[in-house]
Amino acid sequence: AGAAAARALGLSADAAPERWRAEAPVNFSWPIFPHPKGKDFVDFDEDLQVADIVNATRIGYRDVQLVKRYSTVGMGPSQGRHSALPTARLVAWATQRNISETGVTTARPPFVAEKLAHVAGRAFDPYRQTPMHIRHVQAGAKMMPAGIWQRPAYYGAVKDREACMQAEALHVRNKVGIIDVSTLGGLDVRGPDAAELLNRLYTFAFIKQPVGRSRYALMTNEHGVVIDDGVCARFAEQHFYVTATTSGVDRIYQQMLKWNAQWRLDVDITNVTAAICAVNVAGPDSRKVLELLCSDLDLSASAFPYLGVRQGTVAGIAARLLRVGFVGELGYEIHVPARHGLALWDALISAGEAFDIRPFGVETQRLLRLEKGHVIISQDTDGMTHPAEIDMGWAVSRNKPFFVGRRSVDILEAQSLKRKLVGFSLPKDSAQPLEGHLVLNGPDISGSVTSCEYSASLGKIIGLAYAGIDQSTPGQRIPIRVEGGVTVQAEVVALPFFDPENQRQEL
Structure with a gap:
C-alpha cells in the first residue's frame, strides 16, 4: 500500500512486496x-x-x-x-x-x-426521617444513620461531641430529657392466638402476661443465638404491641410471618413501624412534665407502675404509654400516630420548659444504657452469642415446653461457658479502649471490647467486653490492648454500674 501511494505521487518505488504472513x-x-x-x-x-x-x-x-x-x-x-x-x-x-x-x-x-469514581459514587440506600426531624435540625443535632433512618446522635458541634454527650446524660440523670425513638420497630399482634404466637417466638412466657403490663422480649434463632430484643406490651386479651430493634424489625416481622405460615395460628401480624412514632421522656421530673399534658390517666407510681402500659391521651393525642427503663430513670415511652409526632414533640417541649427539659441523642442514650449494663443487640452480641453468655438466663422461661431455639439453648447451657460478657471500669485518666480492642489472657486473645465510654455520672471509664470465663469474676483485672499497643488493666465490675438496686426507674 505504501509503494502504491508513492507511485501515485510520481515518486520512484520498488516493486510491491508480497503480502506478509505471520509464521x-x-x-x-x-x-x-x-x-x-x-x-x-x-x-x-x-x-x-x-x-x-x-x-x-x-x-x-x-x-x-x-x-x-x-x-x-x-x-x-x-x-x-x-x-x-x-x-x-x-x-x-x-x-x-x-x-x-x-x-x-x-x-x-x-x-x-x-x-x-463510579464505584465510589453516591449510595442508593433507603433514607428515612422521623416526623420530628425538622426539630432536631433546628436544635443543632448532629445526625447519624441508624438502619435506614436518620437520628440525632447528640445536640451540638462535632468538635464538642464528648462535652455534649456528658451534659445531656447528666441532664437526664438530674432533671428531664426527651428523645425521639420513632425508629424502634413496632409490631401489632392481634387475635385469639396472639399470646401463643409470642410464647413460641420469644424466650420469656407470655400466655399469662397480665393486660396492662409489658415484658422484656428476647428472641433466639434455631441455633440458640440471640437475634433481637424489645418490649412486649399487652393492651388487651387479644392485642399485643411488640417493639423490635431499629435495624432488626424487618427481619423479625419476616420471622413472625414465616413461623406462623407453618403454625397456622389464628392471629394477625402487622408491621406498624411507619404508622407510629414515639418519644421517650426520661428523668426524675418526667412524671411532672407528663402530668401537664395527660389528664385522663393516673400517672402515680401505684396506679401506673414500672413496666405498666396504658392507653390515653397526651396533649389531646390518642397515645399508647409504656413505662420502661432502658436508660435507668423514671421514664415514659409515648407512641402516637406518625402524623401527630411533631405536635406531640412541640407540646412536650413546651410543657417541659418549666422543668428545663432538654433533648438528648442516640449516643447519649447509649451511654445511659451502658451505665445500666443493658446490651444492644448486634453491638454487644455477635453471630454466636447465646443467652447465658450475656447473663440473660433470667429472660428464658424454664416452664414452657417450646420456643424457637429452645433445644439449642438447653444444649448450649449444658456445656461449660468459654466466654462471658462482663462489665469493666478504668480510672478517668486511663487510656480509653475502643470497640473491637482485644482482651488478653496471657499471650492469648480471650475476647474483645463491645462498648466503652467515659461516664461523668460515675467519674470513670466503663465498658462491656467478652472475656474468658476464668476472667469474669468481679474484682479481677483483665488486660485490654488499646491504641499504640498499650495494655491497660481493667477491673471487672458487677452490673449495673449505676443504681444497682434499680430504684430510680421505679419511682
Missing part, C-alpha cells in the same frame, strides 16, 4: 512480559492465570466457549472485557491455531472499564 498463529509472544514466578494473570476477577487456560485446552476443551465455562474466565464483573482477547490468544497458541479460527467469547456490559 506463528499469534503475532507476538504471550504473555508479553512473563512473570518470573510464572504467575501471569489473565482474569483478575476470577483469579485465573495462564496455566489455568492452557490446562483447560490440554484436558480437551479446545473451543474457547468451553474454556470459558470450564475455567470461569470472563464470568466476573468485567464480563470478559479485559480477559477475552488474552484468553483467545492463549487458546490459539495452545491449540496451534490462529485467533480467527478460535474466535472470542461474547462480552457483555459494561463494555468499558468501570472507573473507581
Whole structure:
C-alpha cells in the first residue's frame, strides 16, 4: 500500500512486496512480559492465570466457549472485557491455531472499564426521617444513620461531641430529657392466638402476661443465638404491641410471618413501624412534665407502675404509654400516630420548659444504657452469642415446653461457658479502649471490647467486653490492648454500674 501511494505521487518505488504472513498463529509472544514466578494473570476477577487456560485446552476443551465455562474466565464483573482477547490468544497458541479460527467469547456490559469514581459514587440506600426531624435540625443535632433512618446522635458541634454527650446524660440523670425513638420497630399482634404466637417466638412466657403490663422480649434463632430484643406490651386479651430493634424489625416481622405460615395460628401480624412514632421522656421530673399534658390517666407510681402500659391521651393525642427503663430513670415511652409526632414533640417541649427539659441523642442514650449494663443487640452480641453468655438466663422461661431455639439453648447451657460478657471500669485518666480492642489472657486473645465510654455520672471509664470465663469474676483485672499497643488493666465490675438496686426507674 505504501509503494502504491508513492507511485501515485510520481515518486520512484520498488516493486510491491508480497503480502506478509505471520509464521506463528499469534503475532507476538504471550504473555508479553512473563512473570518470573510464572504467575501471569489473565482474569483478575476470577483469579485465573495462564496455566489455568492452557490446562483447560490440554484436558480437551479446545473451543474457547468451553474454556470459558470450564475455567470461569470472563464470568466476573468485567464480563470478559479485559480477559477475552488474552484468553483467545492463549487458546490459539495452545491449540496451534490462529485467533480467527478460535474466535472470542461474547462480552457483555459494561463494555468499558468501570472507573473507581463510579464505584465510589453516591449510595442508593433507603433514607428515612422521623416526623420530628425538622426539630432536631433546628436544635443543632448532629445526625447519624441508624438502619435506614436518620437520628440525632447528640445536640451540638462535632468538635464538642464528648462535652455534649456528658451534659445531656447528666441532664437526664438530674432533671428531664426527651428523645425521639420513632425508629424502634413496632409490631401489632392481634387475635385469639396472639399470646401463643409470642410464647413460641420469644424466650420469656407470655400466655399469662397480665393486660396492662409489658415484658422484656428476647428472641433466639434455631441455633440458640440471640437475634433481637424489645418490649412486649399487652393492651388487651387479644392485642399485643411488640417493639423490635431499629435495624432488626424487618427481619423479625419476616420471622413472625414465616413461623406462623407453618403454625397456622389464628392471629394477625402487622408491621406498624411507619404508622407510629414515639418519644421517650426520661428523668426524675418526667412524671411532672407528663402530668401537664395527660389528664385522663393516673400517672402515680401505684396506679401506673414500672413496666405498666396504658392507653390515653397526651396533649389531646390518642397515645399508647409504656413505662420502661432502658436508660435507668423514671421514664415514659409515648407512641402516637406518625402524623401527630411533631405536635406531640412541640407540646412536650413546651410543657417541659418549666422543668428545663432538654433533648438528648442516640449516643447519649447509649451511654445511659451502658451505665445500666443493658446490651444492644448486634453491638454487644455477635453471630454466636447465646443467652447465658450475656447473663440473660433470667429472660428464658424454664416452664414452657417450646420456643424457637429452645433445644439449642438447653444444649448450649449444658456445656461449660468459654466466654462471658462482663462489665469493666478504668480510672478517668486511663487510656480509653475502643470497640473491637482485644482482651488478653496471657499471650492469648480471650475476647474483645463491645462498648466503652467515659461516664461523668460515675467519674470513670466503663465498658462491656467478652472475656474468658476464668476472667469474669468481679474484682479481677483483665488486660485490654488499646491504641499504640498499650495494655491497660481493667477491673471487672458487677452490673449495673449505676443504681444497682434499680430504684430510680421505679419511682
